[in-house]
Amino acid sequence: MTTALITGAGRGIGKAIARRLAEDGHDIAINDIAANSDMLEQTAEELRATGRKVSTALADVSKPDEVTEMVRKVVADQGALNIMVANAGIARVTSLLEMEADEWDQVMAVNMRGVFLCYREAAKQMIAQGGGGKIIGAASIVAYRPFALLSHYSASKLGVRGLTQGAAMEWAKHGITVNAYCPGIVGTDMWDLIDEKLAREEGLQRGEALKKYSESIALGRVSVPEDVAKLVSYLASPDSDYMTGQSIMIDGGIQFS
Template sequence: MTNSISRVALVTGAGRGIGRAIALRLAQDGLDVAVNDIAANAEAINETAEAIRATGQRSHAVLADVSDAEEVPNMVASVASELGALDVMVANAGIAHIQGLLDLEVADWDRVMSVNLRGVFLCYQAAARQMIKQGSGGKIIGAASIVAYRPFALLGPYSASKWGVRGLTQAAAMEWAKHKITVNAYCPGIVGTSMWEQIDEKLAEEEGIPKGDALKKYSEAIAMGRVSVPEDVAKYVSYLASTDSDYMTGQSVMIDGGIQFS
């Protein structure tokens, strides 16, 4: 049975991988969960929404490009209208580009920044405006990465974008605390997703090693002895979305199994 007073979350990039795992975990936690992805992933995002409804929670699928300054506010307004409010924003959508900086095209740099940093900014801003209008505070959560603390070679624009998310998260936390809005980020390590399969393939190509060896090489640094699964990250986001984290803001915490220590 649907709980009429459930809190409402919105998860971007929820068609697959970490975003899907987060959306499903928040539904299990008793939240109604709106999900977003781009039009090319319409089938996947609708499947995520159906999986959420199967838990007994409400869902609403919204197709939007998080880098678009008009589509993001419209997405947030659609969620608030359809589900009644917005209490938790998870700005998860992101992309990677694997290439050495000397060969990197400006267009590729801009594409990564537009989704990973501009997109997070637009989601943070639109969510905060909605939460301030509601007057009951809220939780804003962004996708950073372990490369927000130490970059990986051949992931220059991705690393720079995630450093930017870390700084943006701190600034937003300072500005919006007076509205009872907390702003934090999660920093995954090596996760078994299609993005990391792409990273492995490109790194192997660049380093002249067989496919699979690049991921194996980087995975050897994990203290816990295994590559992360999306659910590992979702568990931490569950905490950030809950009232248990009410006194935590401005933090970007690594959930990487013990690769990077700060």
């Protein structure tokens, strides 16, 4: 039996990924920060209805000791760690001229440092276990096409793309594949916040910024979290065993590279 750990899984894309991987037959460990503990427990109860073994681990992914303890707890609860989905992330909408260094650092701490720490600790555990593993990270369309007012977010996700390539090179000898998924515009709380702030910056009504950016989607609709979860399902499965170091867009046809 395989165990998958998904960070930032209390809601949104992380929750959809956890649900899909449970449906695929994996046992599940889900993580979020302490402030979201009630939400995380509710998600865990929903996942247990699938019949899979489900455990939870509270941790701030930007803190090394907490990530180490999170992986330790998952292995103690589940017996092993076979799939790591470093999904946790935050977004801020600020112009570069108005951005404070603290805001830059906060976005980098979660989106870049947090993915690095999750990748590293998962790899250590997988190497100790033997038998390889799957490490999967949250990048974004902005890893290929940055958005104005999201420069720090864009930089962090471009960093995840580079980290994913480097990790794939280093850990291939251990049978570990490392890939990332790059969502476009997804109907989540994060994009509601982005829409609100972009609309304010661009002098639009709430909802108009999301509509403006969505007009470039070739498939004609905003993504839902389940769209992303389907790609992660593939990356977590044996079907992707010959793929590593890739950051794959799942954006409905916005960016063509």
